[in-house]
Amino acid sequence: MIQMNELVSVIIPRDREDEHVLCMHSLLNQDYPKNRYEIIIVSHKKFNDTIENNEDKKIKLLFVKKNNPNIKRNYGAKKSFGKYLFFLDDDAIPPKNWIRKTAEKFEGSDVDIVAGPNIGMLNQNLGEEISDILLRSAVGSGNRKKFKKGKEGFADAKDFSSCNMAIKRNVFNKLGGFDEASGFPGEDTELLFRAKQKKYKFYYSPDLAVRHKRRKFPIQHMKQLFSWGKSNGIRAIKNPKMFGVHDILLPPIIVLFMIALFILLPLDIFVFLLIMGFIFIFAFTLFQEGLRNSVIFTLAFPFHFLSYALGLICGMISGLIKR
Numbered sequence: 001m002i003q004m005n006e007l008v009s010v011i012i013p014r015d016r017e018d019e020h021v022l023c024m025h026s027l028l029n030q031d032y033p034k035n036r037y038e039i040i041i042v043s044h045k046k047f048n049d050t051i052e053n054n055e056d057k058k059i060k061l062l063f064v065k066k067n068n069p070n071i072k073r074n075y076g077a078k079k080s081f082g083k084y085l086f087f088l089d090d091d092a093i094p095p096k097n098w099i100r101k102t103a104e105k106f107e108g109s110d111v112d113i114v115a116g117p118n119i120g121m122l123n124q125n126l127g128e129e130i131s132d133i134l135l136r137s138a139v140g141s142g143n144r145k146k147f148k149k150g151k152e153g154f155a156d157a158k159d160f161s162s163c164n165m166a167i168k169r170n171v172f173n174k175l176g177g178f179d180e181a182s183g184f185p186g187e188d189t190e191l192l193f194r195a196k197q198k199k200y201k202f203y204y205s206p207d208l209a210v211r212h213k214r215r216k217f218p219i220q221h222m223k224q225l226f227s228w229g230k231s232n233g234i235r236a237i238k239n240p241k242m243f244g245v246h247d248i249l250l251p252p253i254i255v256l257f258m259i260a261l262f263i264l265l266p267l268d269i270f271v272f273l274l275i276m277g278f279i280f281i282f283a284f285t286l287f288q289e290g291l292r293n294s295v296i297f298t299l300a301f302p303f304h305f306l307s308y309a310l311g312l313i314c315g316m317i318s319g320l321i322k323r
Helices: 023-027 069-078 098-106 126-136 169-175 187-197 219-238 250-264 267-322
Strands: 008-014 037-043 059-063 084-088 113-115 164-168 202-204 210-212
Touching: 008 069, 008 098, 037 069, 069 187, 084 098, 084 169, 098 113, 098 164, 126 219, 126 267, 164 169, 169 187, 187 202, 187 219, 219 267, 250 267
Parallel strands: 008 037, 008 084, 037 059, 113 202
Antiparallel strands: 084 164, 113 164
16 A cells, blocks of 8 residues: 555646536545545635635645646645645546545556546536547547546556546656646646656556546537647647657548548539448447437537547647747
8 A cells, every 4th residue: 555655646726616626525535544645726716615615634725826727737746745646627526436546556566657537427418428429439539548438557648638647746747747838728648748758657447437527519519629639739740749649640631631532523422422431430439339329429520520620730830830
């Protein structure tokens, strides 16, 4: 077991009202010794709610001037005492064994970074459910395990997300923390990319799953996907090695290829190929999601894919202009 002086620090960047910070109720009732972990909440403003007025000594409230999750996480890490830094979003709900099971993955191993998936909430509304289906599908997310329960074991950086991730403090310090100049979102992509370059070991476990609120489809979901794409596009131009690691070139290539087919082929042939593509997507998803969800996915996928692809293109153009 992790020793008493090897404290676990759970760091949460906060920007939501009290009713959305459901993770706190679970964190205060973990099946882990209360004197062996601390909860650090970092916010850019005061909410004057039950979280801030809570008298539990394990909760440490910190404040920064900017609403930047990178700054919040770095500042929380700086003010923490733990040998292990556990990062969680304020709209993610961990199970009561989350700290214990995550800590166990570090025991007796040379693992540097541990993470589990973030899966959709129970009793989601239809818009959130559609978003969840799009993210967890192999077609929708490139088969990344961070949106669904995948196979346990050593994994790739692309399977990890800062909404459910633990990292050794010494590793975090050697990496220099999150890049505060890069902004949000995609800050975890950049940090994990640097960790992969330095050959740190990543371990993934489906047992560490947290419930994470999804953005409603279509508008909120499309905005999120566009934002993710734009952020990754800018970072890839800044560091071209990211192109190969995160499959960043694939969506823009597909978009340009479809435009070329539309221009070069007769309309009837183009429409036929388009229909065949939808049939393939439906059939592929059918084995994963069943009839109802595969129909939903097939109808929603074009909006999902184009949002991310256009975000990538805009991000790469923006990155080139800045250079």
